[in-house]
């Protein structure tokens with residue numbers, strides 16, 4: 001195997017699971033970019049545009065079959081390496097996707113073969129519940145999450161202290177950074193492991209690309225102001241791209257997501273809310289929903305202040321949502337109305353308390 005592929009993150013695991021898919025005359029490459037015209041792949045020596053073979057297109061059944069950034073693919077190069085034809089997407093170690101609501105439940109692929117997800121939020125407007133959603137999504141996909149709070153240069157020292165104490169109530173791993181003063185950037189650099197793939201996630205304008213530029217020590221990638229008035233701020237990063245750092249870490253920058261969409265998250269829930277799920281084992285009833293039951297160890301912990309109330313509420317919300325999306329589309333349609341009612345009732349109960 002060539003060293004170039006290793007530098008792009010080709011691991012022993014990948015090599016083992018891919019062996020039977022690679023025939024003589026074909027080679028392996030990684031998808032480094034998805035843009036509106038197609039793909040770009042890298043084989044460790046060169047980068048080239050790529051397109052799926054006719055057979056590939058014929059066999060692809062849904063969106064998840066197509067290559068996404070971070071994928072390892074089997075290619076054949078043509079015209080003296082000026083183009084790669086993609087024949088197969090190799091088995092994925094992890095896949096980051098979100099569900100799009102619609103007639104059929106469809107997935108939008110975000111990136112593949114990510115080891116660590118960096119969820120970026122501006123320290124000025126932290127949304128812990130949204131952060132929990134990202135963590136659940138990442139855990140569910142077998143990806144290790146780290147929270148990055150950016151733009152700390154915009155906080156006063158007392159605001160920074162408040163932020164630290166809010167975060168101490170949570171169980172998330174986090175870093176505070178500023179791409180302007182470079183505070184915390186070294187901490188991020190020290191976290192990075194060579195040949196591991198990192199993905200920058202988070203809403204538009206939070207400073208994902210700015211952080212990447214800091215890590216790269218360049219201004220290679222375009223960043224721009226958020227349009228404050230309507231909060232819409234065009235997406236500056238419009239392609240998903242994979243970039244290798246000198247330190248050996250591999251980064252995928254993504255366009256900001258305005259919404260996370262809905263996702264199937266049962267497994268990720270337990271990991272993200274490990275403090276709650278470990279208590280839940282002490283509930284009197286095995287099928288305890290932790291909403292009203294007597295002998296519920298979770299409610300008890302919330303009441304005596306061991307578990308943050310808003311954290312508990314977000315857990316319940318995400319749990320309901322995950323159960324809801326496990327149902328088939330037909331069932332979903334039927335239950336849509338009663339689900340709405342349920343949420344309303346839940347809110348009423350909360351108000352009464």
Ligand SMILES: Nc1nc2c(ncn2[C@@H]2O[C@H](COP(=O)(O)OP(=O)(O)OP(=O)(O)O)[C@@H](O)[C@H]2O)c(=O)[nH]1
Nearest residue numbers: 151178179205206207208209210223224236237256
């Ligand atoms: N004060 C301050 N501004 C920052 C910092 N990081 C980024 N910004 C600014 O925030 C704006 C958006 O930054 P980007 O890096 O383009 O944000 P992004 O998350 O990549 O946005 P999309 O590509 O649209 O998803 C730019 O004007 C940056 O200069 C920071 O640490 N401090």
Ligand SMILES: [Mg+2]
Nearest residue numbers: 208209236237
């Ligand atoms: Mg960007």
Ligand SMILES: [Zn+2]
Nearest residue numbers: 283288290296
């Ligand atoms: Zn319980």
